[in-house]
Amino acid sequence: MPELRKDPIIGRWVIISTERGKRPDQFNGKQEEGVSEETCPFCEGSESQTPPEISAIRPGNAAPNAPGWEVRVVPSISPFLRIEGELDRRGKGLYDLMNGVGAHEIIIETNQHIANMADLSDEQISKVLKCYAGRIADLEKDKRFKYVLVFKNYGKRAGGGSLRHSRSQLIATPVNPKRVKEELSGSRQYFDYHERCVFCDLIRQEIEQKERLILDLDGFIAISPFAARFPFEIWILPKKHCADYTCQDSESIKYLGKVMKIVLSKLKKGLNDPSYNYVIHTAPFRRQKAGYWKTIEQDYHWHIEIIPRLTRVAGFEWGTGFYICPLPPEDAASFLRGVEV
Amino acid sequence: MPELRKDPIIGRWVIISTERGKRPDQFNGKQEEGVSEETCPFCEGSESQTPPEISAIRPGNAAPNAPGWEVRVVPSISPFLRIEGELDRRGKGLYDLMNGVGAHEIIIETNQHIANMADLSDEQISKVLKCYAGRIADLEKDKRFKYVLVFKNYGKRAGGGSLRHSRSQLIATPVNPKRVKEELSGSRQYFDYHERCVFCDLIRQEIEQKERLILDLDGFIAISPFAARFPFEIWILPKKHCADYTCQDSESIKYLGKVMKIVLSKLKKGLNDPSYNYVIHTAPFRRQKAGYWKTIEQDYHWHIEIIPRLTRVAGFEWGTGFYICPLPPEDAASFLRGVEV
Numbered sequence: 001m002p003e004l005r006k007d008p009i010i011g012r013w014v015i016i017s018t019e020r021g022k023r024p025d026q027f028n029g030k031q032e033e034g035v036s037e038e039t040c041p042f043c044e045g046s047e048s049q050t051p052p053e054i055s056a057i058r059p060g061n062a063a064p065n066a067p068g069w070e071v072r073v074v075p076s077i078s079p080f081l082r083i084e085g086e087l088d089r090r091g092k093g094l095y096d097l098m099n100g101v102g103a104h105e106i107i108i109e110t111n112q113h114i115a116n117m118a119d120l121s122d123e124q125i126s127k128v129l130k131c132y133a134g135r136i137a138d139l140e141k142d143k144r145f146k147y148v149l150v151f152k153n154y155g156k157r158a159g160g161g162s163l164r165h166s167r168s169q170l171i172a173t174p175v176n177p178k179r180v181k182e183e184l185s186g187s188r189q190y191f192d193y194h195e196r197c198v199f200c201d202l203i204r205q206e207i208e209q210k211e212r213l214i215l216d217l218d219g220f221i222a223i224s225p226f227a228a229r230f231p232f233e234i235w236i237l238p239k240k241h242c243a244d245y246t247c248q249d250s251e252s253i254k255y256l257g258k259v260m261k262i263v264l265s266k267l268k269k270g271l272n273d274p275s276y277n278y279v280i281h282t283a284p285f286r287r288q289k290a291g292y293w294k295t296i297e298q299d300y301h302w303h304i305e306i307i308p309r310l311t312r313v314a315g316f317e318w319g320t321g322f323y324i325c326p327l328p329p330e331d332a333a334s335f336l337r338g339v340e341v
Numbered sequence: 342m343p344e345l346r347k348d349p350i351i352g353r354w355v356i357i358s359t360e361r362g363k364r365p366d367q368f369n370g371k372q373e374e375g376v377s378e379e380t381c382p383f384c385e386g387s388e389s390q391t392p393p394e395i396s397a398i399r400p401g402n403a404a405p406n407a408p409g410w411e412v413r414v415v416p417s418i419s420p421f422l423r424i425e426g427e428l429d430r431r432g433k434g435l436y437d438l439m440n441g442v443g444a445h446e447i448i449i450e451t452n453q454h455i456a457n458m459a460d461l462s463d464e465q466i467s468k469v470l471k472c473y474a475g476r477i478a479d480l481e482k483d484k485r486f487k488y489v490l491v492f493k494n495y496g497k498r499a500g501g502g503s504l505r506h507s508r509s510q511l512i513a514t515p516v517n518p519k520r521v522k523e524e525l526s527g528s529r530q531y532f533d534y535h536e537r538c539v540f541c542d543l544i545r546q547e548i549e550q551k552e553r554l555i556l557d558l559d560g561f562i563a564i565s566p567f568a569a570r571f572p573f574e575i576w577i578l579p580k581k582h583c584a585d586y587t588c589q590d591s592e593s594i595k596y597l598g599k600v601m602k603i604v605l606s607k608l609k610k611g612l613n614d615p616s617y618n619y620v621i622h623t624a625p626f627r628r629q630k631a632g633y634w635k636t637i638e639q640d641y642h643w644h645i646e647i648i649p650r651l652t653r654v655a656g657f658e659w660g661t662g663f664y665i666c667p668l669p670p671e672d673a674a675s676f677l678r679g680v681e682v
Contacts, residue, residue: 094539177663186350225348310368312498325357
């Protein structure tokens with residue numbers, strides 16, 4: 001059983017995964033991952049090679065686990081967390097831990113063997129984005145979970161492995177990730193003082209100043225943030241205030257698909273198909289309960305963060321949370337504005 | 342001039358470096374760093390190839406910037422921060438920034454062309470560790486600085502570049518790194534409740550439980566921490582409570598050199614010479630001032646964190662501060678205990 005363990009000093013939860021784990025002697029300083037391109041379990045017609053599907057978009061009402069789908073969600077075959085069981089929170093001396101209960105799902109974004117989401121159509125990307133919303137809403141019903149992390153690892157440098165079939169992942173967790181808590185508390189502080197959402201203010205300023213703006217289209221902006229940690233770091237934000245990704249209507253999801261397509265295509269064309277990660281930042285579950293969580297609807301603003309993996313992260317970032325970005329975000333934005341797609 | 346910029350939501354400071362920066366079109370998704378092993382500017386006899394030295398250990402009182410040294414400190418030729426100038430804190434709409442003022446120094450750990458600190462003698466490592474203390478104490482005199490980050494990037498995966506001469510770096514910054522602030526506030530909270538140092542309690546428990554203990558020698562322990570983020574993550578802690586790295590006496594530094602030598606040799610032998618980073622975590626400057634900083638001496642406990650770079654960090658860690666460790670620290674510690682050096 002994997003475990004969730006809490007750092008006793010700074011309170012960060014970590015998944016200690018055992019199922020997926022290699023033996024200690026299988027870690028090796030010199031090892032490089034090979035490229036294997038055997039039969040792809042994510043292509044149409046190979047449905048039997050994955051665990052039974054959790055959900056799918058099937059226009060013709062075809063039977064599950066058979067061809068005829070457009071987006072398909074399956075459990076991970078090597079999950080970080082296990083879906084069965086109770087949390088069983090407990091202490092061990094000064095340490096806190098609980099069982100590694102959670103969901104880990106793979107969202108297969110196309111039935112074709114296409115590697116990069118940038119090469120899917122706007123419409124197909126919108127279907128994937130809609131599928132995220134459906135899965136988050138469904139997992140919210142499970143009272144053990146506090147958050148669903150939706151993310152993508154594309155390319156080897158981004159931890160995407162060697163199988164070149166476009167997909168994303170989600171993890172439902174019984175704890176709120178540290179960064180999410182920090183964003184919630186930071187945006188609450190800002191609201192307390194200004195009585196305005198910090199993200200709404202940021203969007204207004206970025207549209208006005210233009211220098212970090214990559215795109216302003218159909219209700220969304222894409223910017224390289226003022227305090228970017230990485231070269232070409234990109235945030236996509238809806239102009240309309242909303243804390244929760246799942247609250248979008250189908251028009252908004254349609255437009256978001258278009259915006260994602262343009263941004264990812266600019267990255268692909270401008271930077272020679274780099275590896276990248278993205279993460280959806282949305283409000284946690286169960287926020288109607290007591291305390292400051294009540295104010296999340298007004299304080300917080302969902303968004304997507306994209307990080308191309310172009311530079312190696314050196315040592316002191318890990319140890320300190322203090323980053324060095326070797327390219328001003330203004331230069332990154334200006335470059336990406338100029339890439340025609 | 343580089344800038345220090347603050348993320349308006351979570352308050353994290355980032356260095357936006359321009360001097361060192363490449364042009365946007367020089368970032369490339371497919372680019373790999375080559376290995377270049379030309380004449381090494383860090384070897385004895387090549388002193389003229391570095392900027393003039395800031396400090397050095399020279400047993401025979403030889404002249405500066407000439408052979409005859411054991412450890413040598415020089416300014417970085419491509420500094421992240423600039424030593425001259427005032428901070429000039431200012432706002433720009435809702436954003437906060439200041440000039441990228443700070444120091445960036447290279448500590449050359451040996452006059453021989455040896456790549457890994459693990460291959461230096463105990464005594465030589467102790468000299469390096471002593472040199473860190475001297476530099477931190479010296480930089481504390483500069484009222485603009487709040488913290489000195491001492492770190493090492495060894496090997497290409499750790500951001501160590503291609504030049505194989507053992508060295509470490511330090512950055513003196515006018516802001517406290519986020520992670521350090523979190524550790525300070527976490528350890529204060531623990532002290533407030535328990536009236537004991539969380540690190541002292543942790544050391545006691547680790548010595549008792551033994552399962553995560555790698556070494557217990559001469560006043561130091563090396564453990565793989567309970568909530569390790571990375572496989573084979575290692576913390577080295579002094580058993581004697583002390584908040585500040587620079588307060589160690591020469592006996593303690595001598596023993597720390599021995600402990601570092603053993604731990605780094607175990608990593609090298611057991612894991613096939615992996616890339617690694619380490620960071621010294623010590624109390625910030627100017628803690629005698631008002632407020633909770635006064636209690637740092639009792640709350641906080643300096644230590645060293647070592648991270649071998651064996652796995653790729655995937656996407657959602659960046660976006661969320663939530664880590665998955667694929668190897669239980671108990672297994673890592675047991676493996677490293679068994680590596681004979």
